[in-house]
Amino acid sequence: MRPSHRRRHGAVVTLAAALAALGTGQTLGAAAATAAPHFPAATSAAPHSPAPASAVATAQDQAARAIAGSLSDSAWRDRVRTAALASDQVPVTTLAHGALKTALASADHRIAVAKGLDGQVGPLLRLRLGDDSMRPALTAGRTPWVAAASSDDDTSTVTAYDSHGRAHTLDARTAPAHPVYVVDIDGSKALAAGLKILGAELQRRGVASAVPVPTTAQSTRKAAGQAASAAAGFWTTRITAVELSDDEEPWVKGDAEIYTLVTGFGQDGKVRVDPVDMPYLDNDGTVYRPNQILVNWSNYKYNLADAVMMEEDGSTNYRDLAKAIATVLLTIADQGTYIPLVNAVLDAIPNDWWTDDPDYVDSWYTLARSDNGTRNGARGNGWMTVEPYFVQEF
Structure with missing residues (x-):
């Protein structure tokens, strides 16, 4: 089950809620005081970049049709069934052969291009059984239908195809009795x-940016020639626990793929963005204890930073996202006091991307280096417990 999301329209969050757990004793500048959490207005002036959602959705739908048609071959159908019962992530492009493999490889390529990924990423399409309740029917030998996963949290229907090419409209909220394979992307x-x-x-x-932060805290090695020192290292903020809220979502959707953009002013006084991958955050309503480094304070000028948590729904073009964010953030200058950047990041995302993805999950304004305890997200969609953590060099 994925975490809940709420689109930009109609959301109201107070500044008090965003800063309730700040507790740093530091007075923020005037710019910070007016930066109340919000969803960007529908008329945002952010640079427009066509959303790749339609290209990805079309490729997935074509893949679903091709796989459905291939299931008329009993030997291949048995092979796919065995794989689907054994794993919830079947690398269907790799498993396929002949004309089907060619068709799926073509769909994979179109998806990678739409997402701005290079050719080294490899096959992204995968196949899974839509719901565990379908396992008995699949085991009994019923020929499954095949549907493409939707990236729309609010979809009410799902289109599935049978081996004769016929389309079946299914309820997105209630899993059907008939087994259905779902074709989606390895998020x-x-x-x-x-x-x-x-x-x-x-x-x-x-815009300065580090490589994605590792899942768990790791020590770093000193540069050659430096003298060993017990005090050498850097301070970080580490996540000891995190949970996202419950929400009823379509059975056709799989686990969430969560990442966070940490923003602040670098040591050079310019805005920086550090992406943090959170591959463990699969399900809502589950408390995870990752001991993951969220902020490396040696990268930042001030003792405050912001965090914007997003979900990758399958259609994000990362090159376009970088361009949009950079275009907006490069206009923000260091005024000698910390300025929250959450709103700027949200405003940077082109309006049509909010139709499906990338989904805004939650945000944390003014995380402080001294924060030690539970911080609720500004949206109220999640919380995380953080602590100062010193990474010691050796």
Whole structure:
């Protein structure tokens, strides 16, 4: 089950809620005081970049049709059934052969291009059984229908295809009795590749960005020739626990793929964005204890930073995202006091991207280096417990 999301329209969050857990004792500048959490207005002036959602959705739908038609071959159908019962992530392009493999490889390529990923990412399409309740019927030998996963949280219907090419309209909220294979994208693989491209593109466009932060705290090695010192290292903020809120979502959707953009002013006084991959955050209503580094304070000029948590729904073009964010953030100058950047990041995302993705999950304004305890998100969609953590060099 994915975490809940709420689109930009109609959301109201107070500044008090966003800053309730600040507790740093630091007085923020006038710019910070007026930066109340919000969803950007529908008339945002952010640079427009065509959303790749339609290209990805079309490729997935074509893949679903091709796979459905291929299931008329009993030997192939048995092979897919065995794989689907054994794993919830079947690399269907790799498993396929002949004309089907060619068709799926073509769809994979179109998806990678739409997402701004390079040719080294490999096959992204995967197949899974839509719901565990379908396992008995699949095991009994019923020929499954095949549907493409939707990236729209609010969809009410799902179109599935049978082996004769006929379309069946299904309820998105109630899993059907008939077994259905769902074709979607390996989100973890796409996100890992996408965040690397996002960081590289931000750097190329003049916004400093580190490589995605590792899942768990890791020590660092000293540069050659430096003397060993017990005090050498850097301070970080580490996530010890995190949970996102419950929400009823379509059975056709799989696990969430969550990442966070940490923003602030670098040591050079310029805005920087550091992407943080959160591959463990699969389900809502579940408390995860990752001990993951969120902020490396040695990268920042001030002792405050912001965090914007997003979900990759399958259609994000990371090169376009980097361009949009850089275009807006490069206009923000260091005024000698900390300025929250959450709103600027949200305003940078082109309006049509909010139709399906990338989904805004939650945001944390003014995370402080001294924060030690639970911080609720500004949207109220999640919370995380953080602590100062010193990474010691050796």
